[in-house]
Amino acid sequence: MTKAVNDSANSPRGAVDKALEVLATLALPGGPHRLADVAKACDLPKPTAHRMLQTFADAGFAAATGGGQYDVGPRLLGLSAAVLAGSRTTRSTRPVLADLRRRTGHTVHYAVRHADRAVYVEKLEPEQAYRLNTRPGGEVPLYCTGVGRAILSRLPEAEVAEVLSGPLKAWTAKTSTDPAAIRASLATVDSLGYVVDDEQYEAHVRCVAAPVVDADGVVAGAVSVSGLTFTLQPEAFAALGPLVAEAANRISAKLGPAGLQAVSDED
16 A cells, blocks of 8 residues: 655644545555555554544544455545535536547546645546556656646746655656756647656556646646557657647636636536
């Protein structure tokens, strides 16, 4: 089990921080999760993790499934469904993402930033025999992913420098951990409108992404199309890139200074 949220070892964690980590761990794929695994993932003593899980279970946010295992509870599932159904982000982005999926035939993502990570909030897949190893709520690094670099390309320089200050992990044989090389890739958003991830984060996966910005020019997220290397060839970047950039611009046009505006699904 991987850690649910960003490493906070450099800053003290309060009770709320620890509780949120436990909830995020419960929501990871592969549940129900063993108490020992939750405690390890959240860097908590087992008695502490057990008390938190019992409290969440009593409140309906977790569910004991027997054998010392826990899963997400009905109230947490209900909250998630309510957020997805009523989210302005979902209502505004989904029609554009669906159109991009139809036009490209590839998996489409929308992601937003959390610290030095990008968090997938939407994923639309075409009818195909394979599935990419991504999911809404999943987190990926900013420095070596398509959506991450698209977001980085529109962040203030000080924030980019902080993200690239390292150490940067090489996830694949192709991962670039050189800040200068990463900055060079970010510059393609200025010249082309999009950035490419060619097996930088996950072997055999390619991605083309573009940033979404609000009316004040502040980056709000990123749109991408992704596919396995045998379905998304480098020769397709030039054709897919403008389509991704266009979709990102369409979503950007729906944003105001205060964030996403409610729009019709037909827009």
